[in-house]
Amino acid sequence: MDLRGLRRSHPAQYPFLVTSFNHRSAVVSLSRHLVTFFRLFGVVSGNYCVFEFICQQQCRHSHARAGLFHTPHGSVATPRFMPVGTLANVKTLTPEHLKAAGAEMVLANTYHLHLQPGEDIVAAAGGLHRFMGWQGPILTDSGGFQVFSLSEMRQISDAGVVFRSPHDGQMIELSPERAIHIQEQLGADVIMAFDECPPYPASREAIIQASRRTLHWLERCIAAKQREDQALFGIVQGGVYGDLRIECATTMLAFDLPGYAIGGVSVGEPNAAMHEIVTLTAPLLPAHKPRYLMGVGTHLEMLRAIAAGVDLFDCVIPTRLARHGCAIVQGVRWNLKNAQFRRDYAPLDATCPCYTCRTFSRAYLSHLVRAKELLAYTLLSIHNVTELIRFTQAARQAILEQRFPSFAAEWEQRLCNASAND
Numbered sequence: 442m443d444l445r446g447l448r449r450s451h452p453a454q455y456p457f458l459v460t461s462f463n464h465r466s467a468v469v470s471l472s473r474h475l476v477t478f479f480r481l482f483g484v485v486s487g488n489y490c491v492f493e494f495i496c497q498q499q500c501r502h503s504h505a506r507a508g509l510f511h512t513p514h515g516s517v518a519t520p521r522f523m524p525v526g527t528l529a530n531v532k533t534l535t536p537e538h539l540k541a542a543g544a545e546m547v548l549a550n551t552y553h554l555h556l557q558p559g560e561d562i563v564a565a566a567g568g569l570h571r572f573m574g575w576q577g578p579i580l581t582d583s584g585g586f587q588v589f590s591l592s593e594m595r596q597i598s599d600a601g602v603v604f605r606s607p608h609d610g611q612m613i614e615l616s617p618e619r620a621i622h623i624q625e626q627l628g629a630d631v632i633m634a635f636d637e638c639p640p641y642p643a644s645r646e647a648i649i650q651a652s653r654r655t656l657h658w659l660e661r662c663i664a665a666k667q668r669e670d671q672a673l674f675g676i677v678q679g680g681v682y683g684d685l686r687i688e689c690a691t692t693m694l695a696f697d698l699p700g701y702a703i704g705g706v707s708v709g710e711p712n713a714a715m716h717e718i719v720t721l722t723a724p725l726l727p728a729h730k731p732r733y734l735m736g737v738g739t740h741l742e743m744l745r746a747i748a749a750g751v752d753l754f755d756c757v758i759p760t761r762l763a764r765h766g767c768a769i770v771q772g773v774r775w776n777l778k779n780a781q782f783r784r785d786y787a788p789l790d791a792t793c794p795c796y797t798c799r800t801f802s803r804a805y806l807s808h809l810v811r812a813k814e815l816l817a818y819t820l821l822s823i824h825n826v827t828e829l830i831r832f833t834q835a836a837r838q839a840i841l842e843q844r845f846p847s848f849a850a851e852w853e854q855r856l857c858n859a860s861a862n863d
């Protein structure tokens with residue numbers, strides 16, 4: 442039975458199944474397959490790029506997998522943490538720092554770049570890769586999350602969202618079409634669908650409404666998308682309601698997108714609720730497509746999500762903590778202002794290969810933090826970003842070697858002990 446039939450026969454169970462995308466989805470899917478076919482035989486030599494996810498190893502005891510996600514600007518070895526460069530820069534770090542930290546794909550943000558400097562300025566520079574000097578893969582968030590979490594005076598309707606610019610007070614409209622157009626101007630490899638990201642807590646009715654809108658907006662994003670060298674990921678919503686997550690995810694699969702994200706998590710809900718939702722949702726997403734958990738970047742949450750089959754993560758936490766004088770060492774947060782570090786001449790983490798750990802002592806970093814020297818933020822960001830990427834690389838290695846369960850158990854124990862001693 443197709444989705445239309447499903448909705449007709451089970452209207453109560455499937456309240457937000459969209460009914461009008463079947464034909465378009467079929468056409469999109471068919472045209473993709475045709476282009477892939479012709480490309481394989483050298484008939485299409487234009488800039489059409491196939492985004493491909495290859496699962497290299499599947500853990501025998503969990504949903505964890507190691508994979509390779511191919512994009513026009515290179516491949517991403519998963520699981521992988523992606524540093525966040527909101528305004529086309531990962532705060533205090535240069536592209537060289539990012540490369541040395543092991544970064545493969547970095548994020549930039551549609552909402553923030555639209556406000557400043559404006560997508561036309563980025564497009565005139567030749568797109569984000571040239572503008573920010575990062576030649577690797579880039580992903581842009583659609584701005585949905587920021588509109589709903591940051592902007593004031595917003596009006597939401599099925600058409601889109603109108604909000605007041607925090608820069609000059611002007612009213613700005615963001616719709617699925619506009620979000621796609623901006624992201625096409627920015628030119629990232631992966632672009633995200635414009636979604637409604639409800640806060641926590643939210644009523645079941647509000648979540649149903651947000652999920653329904655997210656699906657309708659996804660349809661409009663697909664229709665608006667013109668560039669073939671960008672992969673559009675859909676974002677599964679559904680709050681902390683398992684049945685709504687299942688329904689949103691299964692409905693979204695019919696769009697046959699090149700990747701899927703789990704959104705609306707890490708918005709204030711308890712960690713246990715997030716874990717439950719991720720464990721439930723990730724395995725529903727297609728095994729041959731990348732799965733991206735949005736806004737999550739702590740060791741324990743990433744570890745559990747990797748076990749559930751998630752491939753990609755992003756979070757501002759490593760650079761934000763650095764700006765507060767904090768380092769993440771083996772998954773534990775250290776405040777370098779603490780007196781214990783003033784005369785501690787050991788490296789931050791003797792096992793870490795980053796420039797900061799190879800070159801400086803905890804005492805020196807503590808001094809820079811206390812003196813509020815700008816170098817402190819760069820050095821701590823170098824380490825924190827390296828730490829999170831290394832953690833996902835270690836998980837990947839454990840999956841490749843079929844020893845992920847013992848890796849996960851060891852880290853789970855270590856992280857739980859550390860939080861108990863906090």
Ligand SMILES: [Zn+2]
Nearest residue numbers: 793795798824
């Ligand atoms: Zn380090």
